[in-house]
Amino acid sequence: MTTPVPPPSRTVNRGLFSHIGARLGLPAGIVATLIAGTLVSDRFLTVQNLTNVLINMSIIGIIVVGMTFVFVTRGLADLSVPATVAVGGLLVLGLESSIGTLPAAIVGVLTAAIAGAVNGWLIGYAGLNPVITTLASGTIVLGIAQVFVGGVIVYGDNREAQAFLTGRVFGVVPVIVLIFLAVVIAGHLLLSRTVLGRWSYAVGSNPSATGASAVPVKRVRAFAFLLTGTLAGFSGVLLGITLQTARPGIGTGYEFDAITAVVVGGVSLLGGSGTVLYAFGGLLFVQLLTNIMVLLGVPTEPQGLVKGALIVTAVAIDVALRRRGGRS
Amino acid sequence: MTTAPALHMSGISKSFPGIRALTDVGLRVDAGEVHAIVGENGAGKSTLMKILAGVHQPDAGEIELNGHPAKLADPIEARRRGIGMVYQELNLVPDLTVAENILLGSTPSRWGIVDRRALRSRARAVLDELDARINTDDLVGSLTVSQQQIVEIAKVYASSPAIVVLDEPTSSLSEHETQSLFRIIRRMTTAGIAVIYISHRLREVLDIAQRVTVLRDGRLVETRSTDGISAGEMIRLMVGRDLTDVFPKREVPIGDVVLSVTGLSRTGEFSDVELTVRAGEILGLAGLVGAGRTEVARAIFGLDKRDGGSVSLDGTEIAIRTPRDAVRAGIAYVPEDRKRDGIVPQLSIKDNISLAVLDRVSLSGWVKRGAEQSMAQTKATELTVSPPDIRPRVDTLSGGNQQKVVFAKWLAAAPRVLILDEPTRGVDVGAKADIHTIIGELAAQGTAIIMISSELPEVLAVSDRIVVLHEGRVSAELPRGSSEHDVMHAATGEVSA
Numbered sequence: 001m002t003t004p005v006p007p008p009s010r011t012v013n014r015g016l017f018s019h020i021g022a023r024l025g026l027p028a029g030i031v032a033t034l035i036a037g038t039l040v041s042d043r044f045l046t047v048q049n050l051t052n053v054l055i056n057m058s059i060i061g062i063i064v065v066g067m068t069f070v071f072v073t074r075g076l077a078d079l080s081v082p083a084t085v086a087v088g089g090l091l092v093l094g095l096e097s098s099i100g101t102l103p104a105a106i107v108g109v110l111t112a113a114i115a116g117a118v119n120g121w122l123i124g125y126a127g128l129n130p131v132i133t134t135l136a137s138g139t140i141v142l143g144i145a146q147v148f149v150g151g152v153i154v155y156g157d158n159r160e161a162q163a164f165l166t167g168r169v170f171g172v173v174p175v176i177v178l179i180f181l182a183v184v185i186a187g188h189l190l191l192s193r194t195v196l197g198r199w200s201y202a203v204g205s206n207p208s209a210t211g212a213s214a215v216p217v218k219r220v221r222a223f224a225f226l227l228t229g230t231l232a233g234f235s236g237v238l239l240g241i242t243l244q245t246a247r248p249g250i251g252t253g254y255e256f257d258a259i260t261a262v263v264v265g266g267v268s269l270l271g272g273s274g275t276v277l278y279a280f281g282g283l284l285f286v287q288l289l290t291n292i293m294v295l296l297g298v299p300t301e302p303q304g305l306v307k308g309a310l311i312v313t314a315v316a317i318d319v320a321l322r323r324r325g326g327r328s
Numbered sequence: 329m330t331t332a333p334a335l336h337m338s339g340i341s342k343s344f345p346g347i348r349a350l351t352d353v354g355l356r357v358d359a360g361e362v363h364a365i366v367g368e369n370g371a372g373k374s375t376l377m378k379i380l381a382g383v384h385q386p387d388a389g390e391i392e393l394n395g396h397p398a399k400l401a402d403p404i405e406a407r408r409r410g411i412g413m414v415y416q417e418l419n420l421v422p423d424l425t426v427a428e429n430i431l432l433g434s435t436p437s438r439w440g441i442v443d444r445r446a447l448r449s450r451a452r453a454v455l456d457e458l459d460a461r462i463n464t465d466d467l468v469g470s471l472t473v474s475q476q477q478i479v480e481i482a483k484v485y486a487s488s489p490a491i492v493v494l495d496e497p498t499s500s501l502s503e504h505e506t507q508s509l510f511r512i513i514r515r516m517t518t519a520g521i522a523v524i525y526i527s528h529r530l531r532e533v534l535d536i537a538q539r540v541t542v543l544r545d546g547r548l549v550e551t552r553s554t555d556g557i558s559a560g561e562m563i564r565l566m567v568g569r570d571l572t573d574v575f576p577k578r579e580v581p582i583g584d585v586v587l588s589v590t591g592l593s594r595t596g597e598f599s600d601v602e603l604t605v606r607a608g609e610i611l612g613l614a615g616l617v618g619a620g621r622t623e624v625a626r627a628i629f630g631l632d633k634r635d636g637g638s639v640s641l642d643g644t645e646i647a648i649r650t651p652r653d654a655v656r657a658g659i660a661y662v663p664e665d666r667k668r669d670g671i672v673p674q675l676s677i678k679d680n681i682s683l684a685v686l687d688r689v690s691l692s693g694w695v696k697r698g699a700e701q702s703m704a705q706t707k708a709t710e711l712t713v714s715p716p717d718i719r720p721r722v723d724t725l726s727g728g729n730q731q732k733v734v735f736a737k738w739l740a741a742a743p744r745v746l747i748l749d750e751p752t753r754g755v756d757v758g759a760k761a762d763i764h765t766i767i768g769e770l771a772a773q774g775t776a777i778i779m780i781s782s783e784l785p786e787v788l789a790v791s792d793r794i795v796v797l798h799e800g801r802v803s804a805e806l807p808r809g810s811s812e813h814d815v816m817h818a819a820t821g822e823v824s825a
Binding site for chain 1: 679
């Protein structure tokens, strides 16, 4: 085969600034927050405080892993998270006295997984809008959960499980934090190293070409919601055991916090890019910022303002980077 | 009459990166005349009309309207100067009524509130002038395609244009509907409008137009009165070019039938299509735009559902519902629309190449990164993708190299049947030669190839056999060595003399 001289290729110049900005902006922000926190409060840089930050992150962080898949596959967002978290928490506490904590936890996670599978089927296979679908399914699932507990609070009776989760390995790191980190690493490997992960990026970037490349697009889309439902249920189980009390409203606001973390982590709402580790970084950044505000005694309302501003900034940066990258 | 023509374009030239679309083209259309423009795909008809519509700016040349020089800087300016365009794809809002669509943009209102009575009566007046029997209150979405087309024409007519361009207006109309469209066109010319009529249907051109301008390879061939010309002569003028040996054909032994398609149908697109391809054979699929070539390819590959027919590989019928089924059976498809169906922009060159065969370089769901890297690198090198580094995002490459990446993806799948849909469209000359070399190489290895191309010389030079589609049906099967004449006759539905 003769090899003609290859024609010159055109390389889109993305600009050094945007390239470095996209990669290092978040780590730099986290370091800056750590420095700022140390400067403004002497209680900030202590093992006790930072461990608290990690514990607070753990429950929401497990959901963030699932939400990252939803974003990457261009599934917009899963708004049924509060309901699936509640299902996990209510079922583990409600059933543990009759079948034991571990079986109850499994039932809780599986039930949430079923809700996630239904979401995935409606969105991936039936092609419904994700926002509307998860809003509706969340309302339905929460309604069923309320009927199950009769609308009141469920209390747990397994102090041992609680002690295990909040107990510390080597006297420093709480077990729940280790579980969270394990989920992050597993999620990261799933997205970055497996066939399914690669397909997720492809589906989010150009579903049409991906389908034409023999990838089961519908299955990939559905999986993101199945995963998020399952992880939210798992997160709810951990929350229930930790608190030893659960009510139907237990997961309220978790969807918002997860979306904030993913967006701040630079995962594109338009699909096709972002990593679990960056979403984790986004969560860490938001949590550290919140922690500093709490230490400084900032009231809850302005905290919300700051989080909202963060989302807008992160989305604006994403759009600006896309334009610069020459994408449409 | 010695009045200035409604439109006088002269010396129009236009180039796009890598392509010279128009060279020194002139066009003169009088008021009250129907003037047809004919030519092969890519002859420059659309570009010329887009210049008239203000979409493109000519590199050289002048446009005069009614004897006055005009600069058509953008589509809004062109519309203001009285140029009305009716494109093949209709620009209507299906959820609005006929009246609302006709007067969209100039909706009569009082204090910002739509004046429904004025809206209705003005739309009615426009439709009556065109002698069109359509209810003004019907939703456009509920109308037939031909009625929608008439609404589109009425919408253009309502802006009182001096010149109306109709681009392939009859491509989806029946004989009867075409006649009522012609009635409307004649009404417009009686009102003094100059009508430019673009069509592949030469009989209709003879029927409706007074003069016809033939374009070929971006140049003006001739403008003739339709009185003294036959369809056959028009074809001769459209084609009339020597076939230069720009696409060297590699002779390879042809084996057994690999793929056979029988009775393939899809409502509204194509029906009862039969084809076979043998190992090592290149089957050309020719036809005009809209004849159903791409649709047939997409249906074979499982991208679109088919309503009937069967696909067999090595004589055994196979069920193809999705591209996944097709790839498993050994069929690959290089799509016509590279941006939409070909590349995944945010993934790297490597990830694009391995996308269709990830499961072949993975172990229980885990991508074996070394195996993937070396497989993708091998394919990229084989296809001379430039630059050779496969880590950057695929959308940093030029169009020709992106196309090579799409080829690489399908070569990695080692298909037995490869369907190529406009494989060299929008690709520079160097990459084009490379792609032809690859196609020859694949045929030599025994791959059965179906190639769709709107470039007739390319089809003729490369194919061992040509199947011609006309309006969704196979109109001819021609052996190697057939002329452009033969293909164009079959493609336009004119029986060969």
